[in-house]
Amino acid sequence: MIGATSFSPLLLAAGAGADSFLERLPLVIRDTVAGVFPAPLQWLVGSTLSIVAIVAIFGGIFAGLTLVERKMLGRIQNRPGPNRTGPMGLLQPIADGIKALTKEDIVPRSADHLLHYLAPVALLAFSILTFAVIPFGRNLVPLELDAAVLYFFAAGAASELAIFMAGWASRNKFSLLAAMRALAQLISYELPLLLSFVPIIMLAGTLSMTGIIDAQAGWQLGFIPRWYIFTPWGFAAFVIFLIAALAESNRSPFDLPEAESELIAGHLTEYSGFKYALFFMAEYFGMIALSGMAITLFLGGWRAPLPFLEFIPSYAWFGAKLLVLLLFFIWIRGTFPRLRIDQLTRLAWKFLVPLALVNLGTAAFWSLTSGWSGALQLVRWALTIAMVIGPFVLLGRGLSGTHRPRTYRYA
Amino acid sequence: MTALLSLIVFTPWIGAAVLAALSSAKPGTVRAIALLFSLSTLGLGLFAVANFDPSRVGSQFVERHDWITALNVHYHLGLDGLSLILVLLTGIVTPVALLASWRVERDPRLFAALFLMLQGAALGVFLALDFFHWFVFWELSLVPAFFLIKLWGGPGATRAAYQFVIYTIGGSAFMLLAFAALYAATGTMDFIQLAQLGADGTLAQQLGAVGGWWPKAVFLGALLGLAVKVPLWPFHTWLPPTYAEAPTGASMFLTGVMSKMGVYGFLRILWPIFPTQLHGASGWLLWLALGGVVFGAFAAMRQTDLKRMVAYSSLNHLSYCLLALFAVSAATGQPGTTSVAAIAALSGTILQMFNHGLSAAALFYCVGLLEARSGGLRGLNDFGGVRTAAPIFAGLCGIALFSSLGLPGLNGFVGEFLIFRGVFGLAPWAAAVACLGLLATALFLLTFWQRVFHGPTGKVASSGFQDLSRHEILTLSPLIALMFVLGVWPQFLAGLINPLVTSWASRLVLP
Amino acid sequence: MSLPVQLLWLIPALPLLAAGLGALTPRSGRKLASGAAILAMAGSFLLSCGALMTALADPAAHLVHNFAWLDLGEGVLRLGWLLDPLTAFMCVMVTFVGLLIFIFSTGYLHEDPNFTRFFCFLSLFAAAMLGLLVANSLLLLFICWELVGLASYLLIGFWFHKPSAAAAAKKAFITTRIGDLGLLLGMLWLYDSTGSLLFYDGGQGVLEATALGGLVAQTTIGGLAVSTAIGLLIFCGAIGKSGQFPLHVWLPDAMEGPTPVSALIHAATMVAAGVFLIARVYPLMAVDQGLATTPLHALTVVATIGAITALMGAMIAVAQDDIKRVLAFSTVSQLGYMMLALGVGSWVAAIFHLLTHAFFKALLFLGSGSVIHAAHHEQDIRRLGGLRGPMRITFVTFALGMMALSGVPFLFSGFWSKEAILHAAQGWNVSHLPLYAGLAAVVLTAFYMTRLVAETFFGSARSDEARHAHENSPVMTVPLVILAVCAILLGFIGTPAFPWLQSRLMGQTEVHGHSLFEGGGLMVLSIVLVAIGIGSGWALYGRRPRTTTSALDPIEKISPGLFGALRARFGFDELYAATVGRLNTATAALADGLDRYVWDGAVRFLAALGEFAGFVNKEADEDVLNGGFDATNDKIRGTARLYSAAQTGGAHGYMRTVAIGFVLLVLIVMLGGGL
Amino acid sequence: MILTPLHLCLILSSALFCIGLIGALTRSNAILVLLGIELMLNAANINFIAFWRYGPNPEAGTGVLFVVFAIGVAAAEAAVGLALVIAIYRHQRSIRLQDARLLKG
């Protein structure tokens, strides 16, 4: 039944003659391996292979990223970062892994054992689920869904549950409070996150990832790619998306849920050892998945940024963009101070959400005026830019206008 | 799309309702909301322009629904070139007037709500095509205007407000009677049907069947109601005190938009429905219009209160519109009357309405600024040398003044030139006499500028007179910019009304 | 370099751009505003030279470019540009003189706080003036005509804090507007009669045979041909703008403006616009010449007004003490000359004089400006004197200008152009009175100019200001020198032996000259008259210069009454104040009184009636209804109490009831076979 | 009698409905009552989908649309219902349904 609907792993479009060998290489490998097995089992083997590949590759990226992050933060803070384990500290992730595996797994006596155990597993599972619809390359879409964007966020929404479970099951009031706070943050930022890319769905006219990437094909003036980030509203949406994504993945400067100085690391207080490592991993996966989403929605997916660079395989471009975004996240973590909880929610509700709503109107204007050409084109750009900047300035003024020191009602 | 006109009319009222509901909103919010809703007219008006087919003569975007079937009353809205231009004017003047009233401290919520009500009523008058609700809008416009004048006006405001309302209602009572008679005779209150009846003479026959003097009496009733509103000299005595005592924003709206309701009535009701009667009376009316042109200007020269002076200049400018209409009507049926002249005169009338709306609103705003800066002074001799202290203010006010006196290159000239061109072709002596008015206008407006802005720095100007703030420049700039644009490129407006006016010229034949 | 007629609008557009820039420049942007204005003017000058080349290639052609401005359905208002030698010569003159005066102004107004504004207004003026010149439509011409009036108004009132300047500005605007109303009416009439306002439109224009024939064929009030009536109405505009009798009163007052303004607007260009206008519509003015039946020819009126003005202006100039007023009345007189020339049928002579006059009068005004600037704004010639020494360049150039204006023979341009006018007046077969007026004005001109030079530059300094005067910077003297050179040389383009300018203006490609001494009697006479004028002037003022400020004028000694009348300018201002001014006030009082008493009284009376009626009505009214329905309400309440007992308030019960009810219903339906 | 897939679906939905109903009828905790009602709504949605899937005209997508709307309404209902519960709790310090009988007639 399911197979009949849409489940065709790593959709085969090898007929596209323009594709180079490198472009098709992942498919060739998969088909070669699957070809060894009898025909009825081939789809199963193919799917398993892609799942294994995804988990392996992104696990590797996760490992590398922890190292890179620590190194970069070190550089930003004028210290060397890890440099003892292996050459230049390159083996640090492995050491970390061994340490996490061998550490004692402590569970509080009054904890809800089942949920305490389930929480990290669920979180990681949901994180990995989101990878299923991201197009990593021209033909590298693990699961081609008509409503892929919806799927992505449906799977992402489930991670909130896991956090709640972790907080509640720990039977620790700090954990529970922190979990509630984390939930408030996640729910608050889910709104701008979703609203920010609604214009894109509107303009592309599809919820399918492939469709959105196709809508960004082509070049303006011969060399500027038609990515959505290169439109005024698209840029605004991208910025909103990025901010919301930072908050969704609990990254600095929105890392209140798990920061040590806030409610003693929050819902992670009672976790240690490998469960803690799973949480850690899930968060990085979440960050990677959201970056992949940002790339798909705004940065043209796996498309090359310049026409003459198209010979480089698409997955390489995806990887490059992903790397840039991840490094950007790390950079932000090293640069910005953490927000206070009231500032955090105010930013979401009083600034990002209205801005995203206005941006929806801006995009509608953009779409309605797509017929304007010549001098009107300039007018269109000017008006759209004004519609982006005007609310930004006004709302920003309102936001900073209400920025007074916090009043402590119960202190 | 199908409900565009209703949307135009009722959006300001929705805004008024919203404001009424927001009982604890901050003044800033209230003003922003009011401005937004008042701007809706401009937005929708421009949308209408984009979808307007100027080559079609009749009403467009028509909405016609049965309403009170027993009385044969329909909810009938329509928009032709004339209405469109007035809607645009309303859409420009109202936001500007609201911007001008930004500093109103006393209950800004009520002020803004009343203003939006006023706007909606005026729009209703410009778009309604059935006397029933046309009259409702017509009278409804008085209510907010009354409160605006009475509550926010100057020291003599109460008296002025009562005078304004009672005088106007008195006039329109006669008009109501006239239309009651019309309804009794014809069984319809639809303007288009009535105009049809008027054009082929059936109306006069049906009324004449009741009694020989009926057509004339009915005509006079309608005439009286409209003449007070415009106003036609000598029914204008409510105007100077009202305009002078009203708060600045209300003055701007009264002169910019409400005075056009009267002229609109003349063009939409009186002329099409009573062509024969108007022709019969036009000899006298022409003299009255000339009286407005000449005496209005000369009376303005005599005023020492700047607001009264500008009010009289309004009388003078609107009399040009009527002059053109009466000249056309007087020439109807005369041998040798060319439609070219009539077209020029009527085009000029419509353009003049728009132009006067811009320049008079700007002038009232300038006087209001003087008043606010000097702590309530607005005498001709209270100032002096203001230009030294406030060069930008002087410059912008000067542009408005010169637009008002018809300097070529600014908008005022186009309308006046066309009116003169038409009137000259239809009644040359009237054009020659009206020239006196032109001269007197220049004289008193330049006196205004000289006394207020020139000369040695006076007491007001020397005691910390501020030049315009950014907000004030923003308020004036749309008006000023339009003055330039329409002065150089009047075709934008003229193109919207050409076929309409051309079709009007076919009325030059009497039934 | 030649300029296609389609691009003619560039000539006025450049200064307009500079004006817009100047309007937006803050006060500190002095260099920007003046630089833009001067550059724009230089650009316009180059373009005008290009236009002149184009025009001279075929002098007889009227190159036009017309376009629709306002489409009214049936009647289309069209505007257009026109290029012919008249336009081209005027453009070159205006831009060249304007350029020099702009440069001069940077020095003259160096200390003024409103420097940028000044250049904005000057550029606006230049734009409007050039627009007026290139217009091929009476409407466009009228628009620009009014705009030069506006610019003149703004510039006269430039020092607006001086009440006299503000009043003078208003007076200038209103007075010229009186004339403009005539022009407006004439234009309306013309439009109504011909259906067009374009001068040349391939046979359809108002200055072309078809339209003119139609105009001259109809008659109007008093047997005047329509063309005559229109021509006279248009002439009203020229009277106002060119300061002709009886609307000349504004021009001397206009000297309240800065001196470069006087030089540019009230000497060289704007006031000449009236002459230009008549020259432009000359075919219309002249079309009734052949008509015997008409009681009046338009040109006769022009000639008469011109002659009166020429004589009157020269007479008044004799008795003025303000250096600029002398020159202003001299301008009035010279404009009268030009009108006279137009009236007697020689419009080319008028234009020739217009061009030469522009240069030497601009020279004289700038010279006087140089004097005033040096003497710390002292303008009274009785308080000047002895400036010959310290201000050598100014003196020499001013003297050259004076000789050109006086008509010193052969070397100076003024001589040739004036000769051309006198020659034409002699040839006029209607009357010789204009000739005699012109000859009288020649004497007077030479006389008062000699007086002016003698009082200003000779003798000894009679005030501290004059004593401390010294020569100005080159930015002011260089334009003087250039203008002086032009004042001399320009005469040679139109000598009787080589009337190049006249031929080109008439549309001829060849020059038809005649011997210098043909009709030489008149020339000799005028030379003698000039000599008399200069001689008597020198005798009265130069030989024994004034020694004190308060000393009586020599003429005043001879005839105090005459001198008083002349100094009071024949009392025109007082006359107007007593008649027109009073009438105006009275009308205003009447209009106001009608409002206050008659109409408002009637309204009040009606209101009193209404109040009385209301009083009666109120007395007649009393209370009507009272009562209640309490009993009914009680009954309803009792019934309601019964139903409320069923409300247990427990949600579970309600839900259960619903479920059971559902089951029962289904059972009934299934078992009961559907009721 | 043949048990078609549609029958199976309908049985599933009936069972779900009744589980929800019983929960709503028996539990005293207002939150659980609300959740029971949510279950009943979901059961109804299952019916829509089932009839759409096996109905005569699945291309029209009407069932799907209906469910989309129903989910929206259910979400609103849940939000308001739970807010009410919290309000009641704040008022009475209890969310037992039988404690809230202010409307007893």
Next chain:
Amino acid sequence: MTIPFLIIAFVTLVPAAVAMALRNLIHSSLLLIASWAGIAAFYFWAGAEFVAFAQVLVYVGAVSMIVLFAVLLTRHTRIDAGLAPDSIGRALAGLLAGGAVFGVLLGAVLSTPLRVGAKAAAQVPVKRLGLELMNHHTIALLAIGILLTVSLLGAVVLAATDSKGKGATP
């Protein structure tokens, strides 16, 4: 074909039934969420992809959060633990009523011969759904939008702390 369905039915019904019987509210909420996920699976199985994701997004993502928040906000100390005096009677009555309904429904379903369309499951693309929503069902869509907005505001107003501070904060 039916095996996945049976699995889905199991995953849906059992957690729901257990949830309704459990004492621990958190556990029963989490179980209900599982049940909702099962329903989503059913939608997916039936081919209504879009609805399935919507179900997950709305129920698993949003409603669950509200429920959990509500549970935590209204949790109080041990009073709930004991059975209410009237609850056994009510439980019996409820079970009876529910059972009767189930019986009626089951009877109705089983006794009705249903013809299943022979067609394979139809794919309804999301785009089609969107177009339908925007064309035929615009009014309904707008109504839903207004309803959601109003309920959002209503929920905020209902659940907001009393500003005068008379109500204790949870």
